[in-house]
Amino acid sequence: MIKYIFVTGGVVSGLGKGITAASLGMMLKAKGLKVISQKLDPYINIDPGTMSPYQHGEVFVTEDGAETDLDLGHYERFIDENLNKYSNLTTGKVYWNVLENERKGIYKGDTVQVIPHVTNEIKKFIYAVGKKIEADVVITEIGGTIGDIESLPFIEAIRQVAYEVGRSNCLFLHVTLAPYIKSSGEVKTKPTQHSVKELQSLGISPDIIIIRSDRLLDKSHKAKIALYCNVNPDCVIENVDVDLIYEVPIMLEKSNFTKIVTRELKLTEKEPDLTVWNSMLEKARNRSKTVKIGLVGKYIKMYDTYLSVVEAITHAGIDNGAIIDIKWLDAERINSKTAKELIGDCDGIILPGGFGDRGVEGMIEAAHYCREHDIPYFGICLGMQIAVIEFSRYKAGLEGANSKEFNPDSAHKVIDIMQGQEGYENTGGSMRLGAYPCKIKEGTTLRKAYNKDRIMERHRHRYEFNNNYRDILSSHGLVLCGTSDDDTLVEAIEIKDRLFHLGVQFHPEFKSRPHKPHPIFLEFVSSALKNKQRNSVKHE
Structure with a gap:
């Protein structure tokens, strides 16, 4: 019974x-x-x-x-x-x-x-x-x-x-x-x-x-x-x-x-x-290091809004022996003049999911600053799309590149609506939802994190990487490190010559556990600690 x-x-x-x-x-x-x-x-x-x-x-x-x-x-x-x-x-x-x-x-x-x-x-x-x-x-x-x-x-x-x-x-x-x-x-x-x-x-x-x-x-x-x-x-x-x-x-x-x-x-x-x-609790009580992670978002200091992301970072911090010091960064305050002041002291930056165009330009500037200064960057869902837009504008030379969600009139919609989703942009229950498979490319940061060639992760979105831009962005160094089983959808991107610059279309935070941290978060926090150590050596 x-x-x-x-x-x-x-x-x-x-x-x-x-x-x-x-x-x-x-x-x-x-x-x-x-x-x-x-x-x-x-x-x-x-x-x-x-x-x-x-x-x-x-x-x-x-x-x-x-x-x-x-x-x-x-x-x-x-x-x-x-x-x-x-x-x-x-x-x-x-x-x-x-x-x-x-x-x-x-x-x-x-x-x-x-x-x-x-x-x-x-x-x-x-x-x-x-x-x-x-x-x-x-x-x-x-x-x-x-x-x-x-x-x-x-x-x-x-x-x-x-x-x-x-x-x-x-x-x-x-x-x-x-x-x-x-x-x-x-x-x-x-x-x-x-x-x-x-x-x-x-x-x-x-x-x-x-x-x-x-x-x-x-x-x-x-x-x-x-x-x-x-x-x-x-x-x-x-x-x-x-x-x-x-x-x-x-x-x-x-x-x-x-x-x-x-x-x-x-x-x-x-x-x-x-x-x-x-x-796990013993590890948590004996953390001897601290790492500062900047969380760039629209709903700053709203812990519940990014609850699973914050918990997933905490899990990875425990396993890495580090206390996570979260710096809440308001995306609307970030621009080319303020980026150094706001982001410069962070050991790593995470940009979680979200909807709407508010604060997007600040997010793009954050991704740009991280790529230019080799600060570990982890983009989730919207965060991946932001990384693609930033790379398209500043590395591939696609002026005004954007997502259809933010600028439907952009000449380069590198992020576009999913097939069959037109007209459902503001409705509930109509997105790509739940767990889907992803194939991982060998020799990538994503493969190193998972140590697997195929994974299942949860999604919640309706905009995707525009396949018309695969070749041009790849030719400029963007690595399409994760794709759907049939190769029709780009699930993850990264930049190879950086300590950690990764974006995923899915939401790995939902599958992290305190005693089983998610592998991407583990790799991200580990990279942030390496960045902190590298910077401390420079200052010495």
């Missing part, structure tokens, strides 16, 4: 439900259990594909091409399992499916209602993710905060799941806040009590309460929460701030988190094997 764990949140949003769920998933997998995670999001969008990065952060893409919530990135990084289209559900998608069913006559003329039609659709989704991979445990996070009107159908659906599978096969975990009031010097438990009361009024009594706090709680606080919230005293668990998010599972284990979950769900008593995870 599949076991179901539901994670809800109370008092305020942003308490780390996703990290808590991911940490538990990692620990249960370390016990030898097959674990899968999913996120139920109450917003009415079909998916986050068209949502503003300012509001929602990055869009995480699964192997099968689903555009999902960024928490799925945490799940994959912690659990090291490729998630799928059943791992993220929104209110919009639920109602879309229900209305399609109604139009097709599937409900046979019934009046369509929240109960049972909407809740049945949600339950179908919850059950499907576990059956798809024959999971032992399904961990489902409910987005938002208890009390939000949008989340009510999801709360009702998980209440019904508990009834259907049996309470002994279901666990409710509630993440809530115990704020510290500085003026009185007290930790307050009342917000948690009210949040649990609200949840109980909806028919759900949490089994475990995770308390987010910036300080440890004393026994009296825990006892009060346990008493008022009807949980065992040891089921009140602290989740305090840590320096590195990958420390969270170990921190939670200090309260016997996994043992309690094991007890409540009657799971295997096998101790989790944390050898690999602890080895």
Whole structure:
């Protein structure tokens, strides 16, 4: 029988439900259990594909091409399992499916209602993710905060799941806040009590309460929460701030988190094997070097917007024994006069994905400065396209070279719309999405990084390298180091006589793990460290 764990949140949003769920998933997998995670999001969008990065952060893409919530990135990084289209559900998608069913006559003329039609659709989704991979445990996070009107159908659906599978096969975990009031010097438990009361009024009594706090709680606080919230005293668990998010599972284990979950769900008593995870943490704690990486973007200091990129750099830094010092660079501030000041002190530059023409000229200037001064440059998706445009203008002499996305009237559209994508430029779900194969050319930086001749990586874009410019750009030294299996698409480019100057059309950050850093990021950080060493020798 599949076991179901539901994670809800109370008092305020942003308490780390996703990290808590991911940490538990990692620990249960370390016990030898097959674990899968999913996120139920109450917003009415079909998916986050068209949502503003300012509001929602990055869009995480699964192997099968689903555009999902960024928490799925945490799940994959912690659990090291490729998630799928059943791992993220929104209110919009639920109602879309229900209305399609109604139009097709599937409900046979019934009046369509929240109960049972909407809740049945949600339950179908919850059950499907576990059956798809024959999971032992399904961990489902409910987005938002208890009390939000949008989340009510999801709360009702998980209440019904508990009834259907049996309470002994279901666990409710509630993440809530115990704020510290500085003026009185007290930790307050009342917000948690009210949040649990609200949840109980909806028919759900949490089994475990995770308390987010910036300080440890004393026994009296825990006892009060346990008493008022009807949980065992040891089921009140602290989740305090840590320096590195990958420390969270170990921190939670200090309260016997996994043992309690094991007890409540009657799971295997096998101790989790944390050898690999602890080895990664030991490396992280003993990093002795620092490397400065400039991140050029449009949404500067918006950590969630570039979440997977930042985490992937961190993973590579840990493996290279280096703390990553990220310098956030606003693309709109970079030009020929400011490039040296803004980029000159960076050991490496990374230019991640994005859409729209804002800041593009600054990005091109950043790529130009890196190529001219041999600063390691790593371009992802848009970053690869920027590298191609820069090379076309300044090395191949194609004046005004650009992407059709930024200048449809350019005489040299070296980046152009994918065949069949005309007219869909501003629509969701119409891009090249999910994992595709890529052949790697021998003797290239890309081949050195992967040590393979063929890879699978995830995509999210609709503009491509224009094949009409293959010959002229190659004749000037641009190496087409990665192509699709049939050679019709250029997947990666690089410049050979530089320490590291690489662009990839795909998004390697989605497949990086803390204990298994992505090979391109490893090679990039290693090159940045070499650049730092080279510069220090010059200065000496």
